[in-house]
Amino acid sequence: NAGVTQTPKFQVLKTGQSMTLQCAQDMNHNSMYWYRQDPGMGLRLIYYSASEGTTDKGEVPNGYNVSRLNKREFSLRLESAAPSQTSVYFCASRPTGESNEKLFFGSGTQLSVL
Amino acid sequence: AQSVTQLGSHVSVSEGALVLLRCNYSSSVPPYLFWYVQYPNQGLQLLLKYTTGATLVKGINGFEAEFKKSETSFHLTKPSAHMSDAAEYFCAVSVSSGSARQLTFGSGTQLTVLP
Numbered sequence: 001n002a003g004v005t006q007t008p009k010f011q012v013l014k015t016g017q018s019m020t021l022q023c024a025q026d027m028n029h030n031s032m033y034w035y036r037q038d039p040g041m042g043l044r045l046i047y048y049s050a051s052e053g054t055t056d057k058g059e060v061p062n063g064y065n066v067s068r069l070n071k072r073e074f075s076l077r078l079e080s081a082a083p084s085q086t087s088v089y090f091c092a093s094r095p096t097g098e099s100n101e102k103l104f105f106g107s108g109t110q111l112s113v114l
Numbered sequence: 115a116q117s118v119t120q121l122g123s124h125v126s127v128s129e130g131a132l133v134l135l136r137c138n139y140s141s142s143v144p145p146y147l148f149w150y151v152q153y154p155n156q157g158l159q160l161l162l163k164y165t166t167g168a169t170l171v172k173g174i175n176g177f178e179a180e181f182k183k184s185e186t187s188f189h190l191t192k193p194s195a196h197m198s199d200a201a202e203y204f205c206a207v208s209v210s211s212g213s214a215r216q217l218t219f220g221s222g223t224q225l226t227v228l229p
Contacts, residue, residue: 004157033216035219040123040221040222041221042118042120042204042219042220042221042222043158043204043217043219044219045216045217045218048216058216090157090158092157092158102160102163103150103158103160103217105157105158105159106157107155107156107157108155108156108157
């Protein structure tokens, strides 16, 4: 099983450039999430999607947009990258149901904005 | 709003020694609590979770954690550290918010195991 797949693994951008981080899961999960990880700050939620067709802002949504293309795919877009967006980005998914709280994470995208 | 505080960003122990990683939380509703582990260049993996029921929770790789409501704590322990336990550990609390449950993570504790 592939689980949660993120592409690319590494990316370097110049300030002002745009890019889309891709995420796909093959576990038929309803909920999907985008987090960023910064030293000393743990993981902070950017956006999440409870189901296909819905998205909601998390703790740090500014400068990002998301698209839940279908049940499998949840992409994160940076329209005009800034150095403050240098971070490691993780996509995650979760099965449906209150009793099932386990998040499944991708291996991350390391993004540098110069 | 919920929050998680992990005491100590770096913890070093000798191989075979007790591992104790501290986590305190705040939540206005009964929390679901988790410990995740992140090995180098990997995503996070669930180590253990507390939802309801028994307050002492056993996880993978010999780790366990005890939910203490009176102390608002969920500390992670392992009796004997192994070199393979070196990783970053994150405590997290889950509450319902809007259309989905969300996890709020602590800032992480880097565990170093010395030979």
